Amino acid sequence: MQPVLSVRDVSLTYPNGYTALKGVSFDVRQGEFLVVIGLSGSGKSTLMRTLNRLLEPTGGSIRYDGQDVTHIEGEPLRKHRSRIGMIFQHFNLIRRHSVLRNVLYGALGAMSSVQSITGRFTAEQQQVALRNLDIVGIADKANQRADALSGGQQQRVAIARALMQQPSMLLADEPVASLDPATSHSVMQYLEKINKEQGVTVICNLHFLSLVRRYATRVIALKGGELIFEGTPDAITDEWFRTIYGEEAVEVEIR
Amino acid sequence: MNRSAPLITRLVAAGVDLLAGIYLAAIVLRVLIPRGIFDISPAPFTTTDMLIILGSGALLMVAGMVSGASLGRSAMRLTVTDGWGRTLTTHLGWTLLVTTVMTGWIITGMDPLALFSSGGLEGAQRIFGALLTPDWDILGEALMAMVETIYLAFMATAIAVPFSFLLSFFSARNLMNDVTHRRIAYVVLRFITNFSRSIEPLIWAIVFSVWVGIGPFAGMLALVVHTIASLTKQYAEQIEDVDHGPMEAITATGASRTQVIWFSVVPQCVIPFLSFTIYRWDINVRMATVIGLVGGGGIGNMLIQYQGLAQWNEVGAIVIIIAVVVWIMDVISARVREALK
16 A cells, blocks of 8 residues: 655754754555654654644655655645644644634635635534534533633644544644643544544654553654654564663653 | 954954044043033034044054953953953943043033022922912813823824734744745834834924924824834734744644734734733823924923913913823723733
8 A cells, every 4th residue: 555645864954953853764554543752852843843844854855645745835835734634732722712713723724815814614614613523522612712621622622623624644743741641541532533433644742652552553763863663562662662762761651 | 362252253342442432532522621621612623623532542442452451352251451451441441431420410511509599499489389279260171182182192093003913913023034035024124113113203293293284183193103113013022922832733724824823823912912002092192292292282282382371370280180181091001901911
């Protein structure tokens, strides 16, 4: 089967001279749940942002769905981004706006600027938004202000916003890093559900290996901007663990 | 001497010395000696004076370069020669400070005795007496003028807001630093707003009173110009402070630049913008009062008329009305801004 995403020798050096990625290559097939691990500063977030081209690689190439997206801009870039949903560690909702509106903003990529500026979304869009809220189990919160919700609920709103894009891939940048353990599993289970039921490919940065073992179908590890491990979750032996996280590291369980 | 310091730093240090020398020579020659010692206005400026002044600057600069004891070097954090060099630099600094204060004393015509002389105290008694026995016959007229001033400030604010709102997005560094043409637009816009803000509304009022004639309209236009410049800067600084996360999230949905700004930047800014605007209206009421003094209409205009006629009791009434209204507006605006938080 052809990979849906193909990353070849991608490097990224920031304008300040800091090199975050050094020749990273890997493939992702449709429907995978790929987890990216590595220490803070290993390049995980940067990698994620090159995939939906919030950042532009300074070397290498990225192909998505048969199209070279490494240096696209303008309309093709908007289109590329709109096909990939993204959720963030800090949820990044518009705090003052209602939950429903936040979900509707996921549709902005498919609308023209003029069409959307009045802030009026069609009845159909509103129905889809409510359905997406239902998928993450918080349709009853639709009219509350986003910042009135708990962290876990806000992350679920963010997932619903990403679903609004009808994405073929979902990027999750440390989605549970600011949540407590119980809520973490709830959020991860919604990602798993979307992955399994809708066949959406998920690429997720995680810190806790117990979560990795529970949810990932495949794992890659970054260290100092280089890809140093690629395999199934159970292939992460103690030795690999120490290689990835350093000799001093101790594994912490999250249940 | 620190030879390894960049050339530009050493040039700036030398420039500082040159200017310090010129400044010191100029105030000694043109102010301290003639007006401070001989109490005469200085003789007309001659070429010799000019040469002496420039020469002193050059002398100080060369001395600093050769000896390493210099204000410029110390200001640019270059090495200053130890021991006597440091002492000399410190003395030079103190000399500059003391001569500047002395010059300031002379130039402002400092005369503490005038405050407490019998003639002075008599004048103070006359004006305070009149101000404290206000003539309330003009109350109706003064209130109408005050209302005119408040409306003037309101209209100036209302007209300025849409302009400032639009301009602020182009003056916010975080939205304008991605490509070269935006960076240029940012610099140009910042320059224009900073420049027009540095011109006091009073001066704008003079300009517009010649342009459209003396009256409230000229005063309002003056406030509009100043308000656009000030609000644009305040709005833009607020935009620079927004949380970047929501911007990134909206960008990631494939939204256009306009959509990103409209749906992630604006919602974060609306309340602070409103708060700044109300405060600006408050400031504008005070400014409108002053602008009235140069023919900008409203209560200031009325004040200057009675002052010209030396009708101090009426002036007293007007001053009290201004103070009370400004105070009330201040309290209200503070309460509203507090409630908006």
